[in-house]
Amino acid sequence: MAKGGSGGGRSGGRRSGGGGTAGRRRGPGWRAGALLAVAALLGLTLLAPLLAGQASPTPSPALPASLAPSAASSSLASAGSSASASPSASPSATARPTTAPTPTPRPAATAAPPATGAVPDFRHVYLIVMENRTYGEIVGNSAAPYINSLIARYGLATDYDAVAHPSEPNYVALFSGSTQGVTTDGTYNLPGRNLADQLDAAGRSWRVFAQNVPLGCYPGYLSRGGEDGSGTYTRKHEPAISFTDISGSPARCANITDFSHFDPAASDFELIVPNLCNDMHDCSTATGDAFLKGFVPRITSSPAFAGSVLFITWDEGSGSAGGGGQVATIVVSPLVAAGAKSATPHTHYSLLRTIQDAWGLPCLAASCAANDLREFFAR
Numbered sequence: 059m060a061k062g063g064s065g066g067g068r069s070g071g072r073r074s075g076g077g078g079t080a081g082r083r084r085g086p087g088w089r090a091g092a093l094l095a096v097a098a099l100l101g102l103t104l105l106a107p108l109l110a111g112q113a114s115p116t117p118s119p120a121l122p123a124s125l126a127p128s129a130a131s132s133s134l135a136s137a138g139s140s141a142s143a144s145p146s147a148s149p150s151a152t153a154r155p156t157t158a159p160t161p162t163p164r165p166a167a168t169a170a171p172p173a174t175g176a177v178p179d180f181r182h183v184y185l186i187v188m189e190n191r192t193y194g195e196i197v198g199n200s201a202a203p204y205i206n207s208l209i210a211r212y213g214l215a216t217d218y219d220a221v222a223h224p225s226e227p228n229y230v231a232l233f234s235g236s237t238q239g240v241t242t243d244g245t246y247n248l249p250g251r252n253l254a255d256q257l258d259a260a261g262r263s264w265r266v267f268a269q270n271v272p273l274g275c276y277p278g279y280l281s282r283g284g285e286d287g288s289g290t291y292t293r294k295h296e297p298a299i300s301f302t303d304i305s306g307s308p309a310r311c312a313n314i315t316d317f318s319h320f321d322p323a324a325s326d327f328e329l330i331v332p333n334l335c336n337d338m339h340d341c342s343t344a345t346g347d348a349f350l351k352g353f354v355p356r357i358t359s360s361p362a363f364a365g366s367v368l369f370i371t372w373d374e375g376s377g378s379a380g381g382g383g384q385v386a387t388i389v390v391s392p393l394v395a396a397g398a399k400s401a402t403p404h405t406h407y408s409l410l411r412t413i414q415d416a417w418g419l420p421c422l423a424a425s426c427a428a429n430d431l432r433e434f435f436a437r
Contacts (some may be wrong), residue, residue, distance in 0.1 A: 192375030219380020237421030289333030
């Protein structure tokens with residue numbers, strides 16, 4: 059209002075000044091009076107709000123819209139959003155969603171391949187495969203006191219499934235990342251790639267210690283007795299012999315031997331296959347527990363066990379979870395916290411993937427989509 063009145067006065071003066079001689083004859087006194095009138099008008103205009111304020115209180119002036127806090131920012135803060143996780147919303151006079159990018163949720167453990175170095179570079183990996191017990195037939199079973207002492211001292215995967223029925227496809231899957239089309243317990247000659255191929259290519263060593271197996275690349279299905287004592291070996295529980303690039307190579311086939319040659323320092327990877335009684339297939343849970351009580355300390359009391367890991371799993375359970383039923387899988391290592399348990403879903407492919415990730419090996423078939431058991435080694 060004040061600027062408009064001032065500008066109007068100046069414009070009117072110019073028009074009057076250009077209209078005739080009467081405007082030009084007005085002297086300095088007239089101009090001074092006009093300026094005083096304008097000043098009085100301006101003063102009244104500025105004082106009016108103050109005079110009105112004496113009659114009734116006036117709220118504090120609102121912040122300009124550009125400085126007012128956003129209602130959306132307030133609601134985000136009250137909901138517990140972390141300021142360090144993402145930038146705060148831009149201030150705004152009206153409530154609106156923040157313009158900051160929404161943080162991407164962390165993927166579930168089963169959905170993503172592991173990060174490099176997430177699994178330790180184990181000195182040795184030992185794998186013992188037992189037979190035909192579901193998770194509930196092992197965990198908490200009084201007939202398996204030694205096994206449950208290992209669970210209390212080391213780690214247990216509580217949501218781990220076999221991948222098929224019957225036994226043999228599970229052994230093949232553990233060794234190659236695929237059942238290779240095996241659907242029965244039989245004699246198979248498979249052309250596919252396998253863990254032994256990967257270990258050889260990486261300059262790492264491997265052995266299979268199968269109780270009661272005859273030496274010299276034995277291709278048969280069953281054998282009893284031998285240098286390592288009484289008992290029965292079966293080919294369906296020893297997967298390496300089923301791959302033709304191993305069975306057809308005397309040098310590679312010599313890596314399959316019996317328990318009389320067992321040495322925990324013999325190779326980087328050691329697959330341990332008990333006979334049909336000691337693995338619980340033909341005998342009781344108590345018998346299998348007694349076998350492990352006598353055999354496992356040969357690993358855990360060895361200097362080779364430092365920086366190493368022993369996995370004990372069962373080939374299949376009686377249910378259908380995962381294709382082969384839920385089974386117990388025990389993670390025995392000085393790198394595992396005592397009593398560690400993981401409810402992350404895993405399968406036999408996860409166990410293979412753990413070995414591959416530990417040593418920087420490529421994945422194979424279904425192990426490429428599997429997670430690993432990294433959580434047992436995060437301290």
